Amino acid sequence: MKKTPERIESLAAEYVLGSLKGRARLRFERWMMESYRVRQEVWFWEEKLSGLAAVVPEEQPPARVWPAIQQRLWPEEMPRASVSQLSERRTGPRWLWPSWGLLATAAALVMAVLLVQQPEPERFPMLSGAIVQQDVADPLWLVSEAGDDNRLRLRPVAASAAESDKDYELWVVPEEGQPLSLGVIPVGDSVLQIELSDAVRAALDKSRTLAISLEPVGGSPTGAPTGPILHVTKLYEL
Amino acid sequence: MMEDTSQDELMGLLGAIARQDRQAFQRLYEKVAGRMFGLCQKLAGQQELAEEALQDAFVRIWHHASEYHSDRGSPMSWMMTIARYRTLDLMRARKVRQTAGDEALNHVEDERAGPLDASMQMDGSAALTGCLDELSSVQRDSILLSYYRGFTHEELSMALSTPIGTVKSWIRRGLLVLKRCLER
Numbered sequence: 001m002k003k004t005p006e007r008i009e010s011l012a013a014e015y016v017l018g019s020l021k022g023r024a025r026l027r028f029e030r031w032m033m034e035s036y037r038v039r040q041e042v043w044f045w046e047e048k049l050s051g052l053a054a055v056v057p058e059e060q061p062p063a064r065v066w067p068a069i070q071q072r073l074w075p076e077e078m079p080r081a082s083v084s085q086l087s088e089r090r091t092g093p094r095w096l097w098p099s100w101g102l103l104a105t106a107a108a109l110v111m112a113v114l115l116v117q118q119p120e121p122e123r124f125p126m127l128s129g130a131i132v133q134q135d136v137a138d139p140l141w142l143v144s145e146a147g148d149d150n151r152l153r154l155r156p157v158a159a160s161a162a163e164s165d166k167d168y169e170l171w172v173v174p175e176e177g178q179p180l181s182l183g184v185i186p187v188g189d190s191v192l193q194i195e196l197s198d199a200v201r202a203a204l205d206k207s208r209t210l211a212i213s214l215e216p217v218g219g220s221p222t223g224a225p226t227g228p229i230l231h232v233t234k235l236y237e238l
Numbered sequence: 239m240m241e242d243t244s245q246d247e248l249m250g251l252l253g254a255i256a257r258q259d260r261q262a263f264q265r266l267y268e269k270v271a272g273r274m275f276g277l278c279q280k281l282a283g284q285q286e287l288a289e290e291a292l293q294d295a296f297v298r299i300w301h302h303a304s305e306y307h308s309d310r311g312s313p314m315s316w317m318m319t320i321a322r323y324r325t326l327d328l329m330r331a332r333k334v335r336q337t338a339g340d341e342a343l344n345h346v347e348d349e350r351a352g353p354l355d356a357s358m359q360m361d362g363s364a365a366l367t368g369c370l371d372e373l374s375s376v377q378r379d380s381i382l383l384s385y386y387r388g389f390t391h392e393e394l395s396m397a398l399s400t401p402i403g404t405v406k407s408w409i410r411r412g413l414l415v416l417k418r419c420l421e422r
């Protein structure tokens with residue numbers, strides 16, 4: 001495979017993202033060793049994509065991690081817990097490092113307390129998904145949660161109009177009980193914003209499942225799906 | 239303490255670690271372990287693997303601090319990258335399957351920024367967020383699921399009930415759009 005700039009560009013991005021796997025990954029690693037230009041491209045993505053890590057909440061690791069790191073780096077100075085029982089009578093430098101470890105824990109706790117009162121930044125959409133049909137490359141509709149004000153956004157992509165006297169109707173499928181209607185949905189260019197009641201929202205949070213049925217124009221007359229269920233999709237969390 | 243931490247300070251600590259300064263190493267751990275562990279946890283979705291990855295990452299940082307240079311990005315992003323790669327490696331080695339919507343996965347209730355002052359935020363995270371808006375939703379979602387959850391193409395294809403070829407091209411095209419935007 002030739003190292004064209006385009007190929008380097010796209011492989012480097014996928015390498016950093018982690019989606020380049022197996023033999024392709026190994027081959028690309030060889031390219032990295034051979035070429036500064038390739039490494040630079042990788043560094044570009046590492047730096048840029050790590051911006052995504054900035055919004056991940058901080059989490060203090062358990063206190064055992066720091067001693068474990070020291071144990072791995074300096075095993076001769078940092079006896080394992082089982083060994084330390086036997087060497088209890090020993091004094092001196094051997095115990096310096098374990099006590100450093102304890103200090104670190106104390107410091108981490110103090111930090112954890114200090115860091116709680118920070119401003120809350122914006123959020124990404126929490127739930128998202130696509131309603132797809134086999135053998136159709138593009139999704140029919142895309143669903144995403146719009147902010148945190150209990151609204152769902154539905155955007156038609158490749159959905160084509162229902163038969164002339166029919167409409168598509170969107171449902172939340174709860175874990176138990178009857179589907180809950182979210183109304184008739186469009187196929188054109190318009191994005192539909194659906195306001196969720198608290199009950200519907202709770203059901204969706206639990207089951208994360210949506211369905212689309214084919215109904216008479218204006219939607220199901222009974223409040224439950226009457227026509228065939230055309231699609232069922234599971235939303236996922238980001 | 240934390241409030242004063244800046245990339246310069248991290249750079250200084252890495253320099254000291256390159257000279258085998260263990261106290262600097264511990265200070266670095268105190269400053270960045272929480273950030274790194276948050277990412278490992280989110281990716282792995284399980285504590286044990288996240289802890290192991292964090293250990294691996296710090297062992298790597300100790301041994302490779304001298305290889306850090308500013309062409310590789312800010313010190314923080316260099317270290318976060320190490321943590322992320324180690325987590326992904328362990329996930330792949332242990333065949334941890336990511337399944338969207340699995341109750342066992344960590345619930346990420348909100349995406350609040352790490353509780354650090356602006357100086358420690360990775361450079362360009364705001365720019366990146368802006369550029370993400372230029373992607374189509376499927377492109378953005380597949381990239382974010384790969385980044386945050388370590389989804390493979392196969393897992394994405396299952397999660398989005400979409401053929402693998404389509405998922406691949408969403409990612410490939412999405413990354414290119416992202417790059418054009420970031421380069422502007």
